[in-house]
Amino acid sequence: xxxxxxxxxxxxxxxxxxxxxxxxxxxxxxxxxxxxxxxxxxxxxxxxxxxxxxxxxxxxxxxxxxxxxxxxxxxxxxxxxxxxxxxxxxxxxxxxxxxxxxxxxxxxxxxxxxxxxxxxxxxxxxxxxxxxxxxxxxxxxxxxxxxxxxxxxxxx
Ligand SMILES: CC(C)(COP(=O)(O)OP(=O)(O)OC[C@H]1O[C@@H](n2cnc3c(N)ncnc32)[C@H](O)[C@@H]1OP(=O)(O)O)[C@@H](O)C(=O)NCCC(=O)NCCS
Numbered sequence: 001x002x003x004x005x006x007x008x009x010x011x012x013x014x015x016x017x018x019x020x021x022x023x024x025x026x027x028x029x030x031x032x033x034x035x036x037x038x039x040x041x042x043x044x045x046x047x048x049x050x051x052x053x054x055x056x057x058x059x060x061x062x063x064x065x066x067x068x069x070x071x072x073x074x075x076x077x078x079x080x081x082x083x084x085x086x087x088x089x090x091x092x093x094x095x096x097x098x099x100x101x102x103x104x105x106x107x108x109x110x111x112x113x114x115x116x117x118x119x120x121x122x123x124x125x126x127x128x129x130x131x132x133x134x135x136x137x138x139x140x141x142x143x144x145x146x147x148x149x150x151x152x153x154x155x156x
Contacts, residue, residue: 002067002095004102007047007057014059014066015043018085027124028085030146049073056106060099070099072107072116079115080107084130091126100134104155116155119144128153 007015018024019039025031034042049055055073059066068086075081082103086096107116120127122141128151136153144150 002060002062004058004060004099007050007059007069009047011059011069012040012043014061015039015069015085017066018069018087019043021088023088024085027121027127028083030148046071046073056103056110058099058103058106060095067095068099070103072103072111074111074114075117077117079117080111082107082116082118096126096130097133100130104135118153118155119150120153122149122151 005011016036016039019034019042020036022033025034046055046057050057055071057069057071059069061067066087067090068084070082070084072080072082082100084096084099086099104116107114116136117139118127118131118136120131128138131153134155136155139152139154141149141151
């Protein structure tokens with residue numbers, strides 16, 4: 001059975017298990033593997049965002065370890081950008097769609113009227129399919145923060 005909790009500082013090691021796996025980060029940012037420093041900094045930024053009341057980070061675990069982390073964070077556009085890291089052994093089993101399906105209603109309650117978004121590499125078929133299945137729709141393409149072409153998704 002999968003359990004879901006709000007992330008705390010104590011979850012750093014589980015986050016590192018995901019973020020230091022090059023298969024997980026291959027389609028995030030510029031695709032290069034994350035260093036431990038990059039991963040720790042990303043986790044600290046997320047926890048600080050949650051502490052300010054500007055983010056929601058949820059961690060899913062089963063009996064054997066971490067399944068994934070799903071996040072929503074207020075961004076510079078005053079939108080909630082969502083993101084997801086899933087352990088490869090759990091890919092393709094509906095957990096991505098399921099975790100977003102838990103996160104989105106929580107985002108809508110916590111941040112009423114704020115638009116949830118997601119950005120995925122234009123050729124990341126798994127992300128696009130998961131986002132559509134979770135209720136997101138495509139809202140154009142743009143050059144992302146890391147210089148790659150990304151599709152913007154919104155959940156209206
Ligand atoms: C992207 C990711 C979150 C998808 O999660 P997932 O649990 O594998 O996806 P799901 O099983 O919930 O599948 C949701 C939909 O995507 C489809 N899908 C899953 N893997 C796919 C693949 N490799 N290619 C095409 N479609 C795929 C499923 O068929 C399903 O569509 P359906 O409902 O129409 O049948 C997961 O692969 C992952 O964590 N990857 C590494 C991190 C990452 O890239 N995060 C996203 C950055 S934008």
